[in-house]
Amino acid sequence: MSISFESRVVVVTGAGGALGRVYAREFARRGAAVVVNDLGGTARGTGSAPDAADAVVAEIRAAGGKAVASYDTVATREGSQRVIEAALHSFGRIDVVINNAGNIRSDWFGDVTEADLRSQIDTHLMGSFFATQAAWPAMVAQKYGRILFTTSAAGMLGNRGQTGYGAAKGGITGLMNVVSLEGRRLGILCNAIQPNAHNRMGEDMARVMDGEAIDRFSIVPGLGASMTADFTVPLAVYLASEACQSSHAVFSSLGGRFARVFTGITAGWQGDRDTPATAEEVAEHFDDIGDTSRGFVVPDDLINEYELLLAQPAGQAGRP
Ligand code: NAI
16 A cells, blocks of 8 residues: 555644654645645744744755745644645645644743643644634535644653643543544544654753763663654654545654553442442452453444443443
8 A cells, every 4th residue: 555645735733843853744745735834943942033934945956856835833723724725725725734833841840830731732732722722614515634643652641840841731632532532423533643853852851860860761762763753754654645544543653663552441440320439449449450461452432431331230230
């Protein structure tokens, strides 16, 4: 199977950065017309400059591809609207939105300022919401769309020093969970990627790292060349393609390994359905409640958790 983006129009936000640049070039190489959006500025999200987007557009055009630059911020409704309008005005349609733009402001939880938290929520979470909602009517009308959200291990798993970043990235997964359910019947499929690649954000993380974190991160060089954006681009390209029928899932790319990241519910401990359990009973069964070794279920949505519970024989509820 070969994956082509001929006649497709792809918007990549934050396309001047480590991952976005490689995504944009690869979509163009595979035939897409690409909107290369990047506000420019620092890793913390201060300042702006057209160079970041312009450089990628120049690379794509030099290689014979089709691309236009967009310098708007995705963090406002108006900015995101202009990013999507760049696709519609320049190329007449919009097939794919890669929500990739991001900033980072690391700090210990007690020192996190409201301004820093809001800056990360605005860029990652609000930016993904605005850009996706701006593209939605065109995708609904053509009954086709692919949305890729960008989460992070910091949000899915946690990373010390990353309150705002982790909250924003966790929020993006929640956004994807709902948008994907609504999009499926409209022909719009949505997934999230949890990438790993050397980038300038690492310097901001390093600024607040303590000795233990530095020790733990010292294993990263062992991953060698696989910590470059080139190792993540195949997953992003597949998830954005017509060939991909997956929706409503998070996928990790780390060290050349691609894997699904999911929310599961353990077999747990079933109390009585007519009489509430006591806190003492919860304490007594707490190990069972958290025990993953007896299996787990991965519900598709909120109602499916009820369905899976009720499908189990009495006394076995919650078992896979
Ligand atoms: P990067 O810092 O190289 O690229 C991010 C780009 O987004 C920058 O070029 C920046 O100018 C742009 N940007 C920032 N705010 C913007 C805004 N409001 N509007 C438009 N553009 C804006 O970082 P990288 O590694 O390329 O990150 C891409 C995405 O992947 C980000 O969402 C990041 O949080 C996420 N990510 C990256 C990981 C990694 O290991 N590289 C790990 C987990 C997540």
